[in-house]
Amino acid sequence: MSKLTKTVVDKSEPRDRQYTVWCGELKGFGVFVLPSGTRTYFVDYRNANNVRRRMKLGRHGQITAEQARTLAIQALAEVSKGNDPLENRNSARKAISVKELCELYIAELEAGRILGKGGRPKKASTKITDLGRINRHIIPLLGKKRVTHVTKADVTTMMKDIMAGKTRGIEKTEKLRGKSIVRGGIGVASRTVGLLGGIFTYARDDLGIIEVNPAHGIRKPKDAVRQRRLNEDEYRALGRILANAAEDERYTRTVEMIRQIAMSGCRRSEVIKLRKTELDTVGSCFRFEDTKEGQSVRPMGLPVLEYFDERDMSGDSPYVFPGERNLAKPFGSFPRHWEKIFAGTELADITAHVLRHSFASLANDLGFTEITIAALLGHATGSITSRYVHTLDAALVMAADTVSGYIHALLNGAELTHTHYALDRGSRKAALVRFLTPHQDSTAQAETSQRLAA
Structure with a gap:
C-alpha cells in the first residue's frame, strides 16, 4: 500500500459496495469510498478498553488528504495518552447549549432552589429581573453556543454588545397594551455578566459540566453612581x-x-x-x-x-x-x-x-x-x-x-x-430637661431649662 494522497483518493473509483483504501505509511488512517462516489477520511484505533473505534475526519473535497492525515495523527496521539477522541467528540456534541443551561437554571429559580443575598431564595422581583436579562440579552447573544465552548472572550463580547445596545428593542408583555423597553447600556451589561456568572457557577457546582467559570475575572465597567439628592x-x-x-x-x-x-x-x-x-x-x-x-x-x-x-x-x-x-x-x-x-x-x-x-x-x-x-x-x-x-x-x-x-x-x-x-448644645439641653423632668408643668420646665442654659 502506498501513502494516501489526493491522487490516490481521486483515482479510487466507486464500486457497487463500500470499500476502504488504507494509507501505507500511517497505520489506522484511511478513506472509505461509497457507491455514490463520496469519499470520507477516517482513523481506526483501539481505545484503552481494547474496543475498536472508527472516527470520521471529513469528506474528501471539504478537507485535503494532508489535512486529514494531520487530524489522524492528532487523534492517534490522544489514544496513546489513554484518551478516546471519538468519545470526546460525541460528548462535546451532546453538551448542552447556553440556552438549555438557562432553561435548567430558570426551572431551579422558579422552584426556589437558587439562593440570593443572605443565602435566601431569590425574591419574586429579582426573578422577574433575572428572567428579563436571560431572555433579552444572554440567550439572544450566547444561546446557541455550547456551554463547554464558551470562553472569557465570548462573555466579554456579549457584555460589549449589550453596552452598545445590540439587544435593544420593544417587547410586548402579558398586560393589556403592556410593553417592555429594552435599552441595554453599561449598568445592564455589568449586571447581566454578574447573572451569567451565577448561571455558570450553577453549571459548574450543581451540574458538573464545566470546571472553570468563563464569566469570572471579566473586567466589568463601573456602574454610574447615583449622585442625585434633594437640597x-x-x-x-x-x-x-x-x-x-x-x-x-x-x-x-x-x-x-x-x-x-x-x-x-x-x-x-x-x-x-x-x-x-x-x-x-x-x-x-x-x-x-x-x-x-x-x-x-x-x-x-x-x-x-x-x-x-x-x-x-x-x-x-x-x-x-x-x-x-x-x-x-x-x-x-x-x-x-x-x-x-x-x-x-x-x-x-x-x-x-x-x-x-x-x-x-x-x-x-x-x-x-x-x-x-x-x-x-x-x-x-x-x-x-x-x-x-x-x-x-x-x-x-x-x-x-x-x-x-x-x-x-x-x-x-x-x-x-x-x-x-x-x-447643638441648646437642643441637647432642651431634650435632657424634658427627659429628666417629665412631670413638671410647662412653666417649671422652662425655668429649669433656663438654669441649665445659663
Missing part, C-alpha cells in the same frame, strides 16, 4: 408640588405615600406593600417581614409615627394602603400617579430612590454616622442584629426623629439652618 430648596418645592397634587382627590393617597417615603427613607416597594402587622407604633418602628435584606426592624421618626397613629386602620385589607378595587392587594396606581404628579415640574427627574438617597444624605449632614444611617435605612451592615432585638436603641429613635422632623419641616416650607446634633 433644602428642592424639599420645599417637593412640599408645594405634593400640596397642589393633594387638591385632586385621585392623588391624595399617593401624596401621603410619597411623604412617608421622604420622611422615613423606606424603599418605594416597602411603603406600597406595607402591612398593618408591620407597624409597631408602640415601639416606634417598622417590623418588615420581607425586604431586600430579609426581615428588618427600623426606627420610625415622630412625624411618620403620628401619621400612622392618626390614619384609619379599620377595614379588612391587610395593607395600610390597599388597592382601590381589590382590597386584598396593595395600592397599584402609585407609579402612574407619580408620573402625573411630577410631570412638567422642576422635580420631574426624581425617583423614589432619590428620596431615599436624600434621606441618607441629610442624615449625614446632621452629623449621624454611617452605621446609624445604615440602620435607619435597613442596610445589611446596620441590621445584622435586628432579627434578635425587640426594642430599638433610644439613640436610633432619636436619629429617626431628627431626620424625619427636619424633612417634615422642609416639606411644610420651613427655612432652617441645620447643624450637627452633637454640636
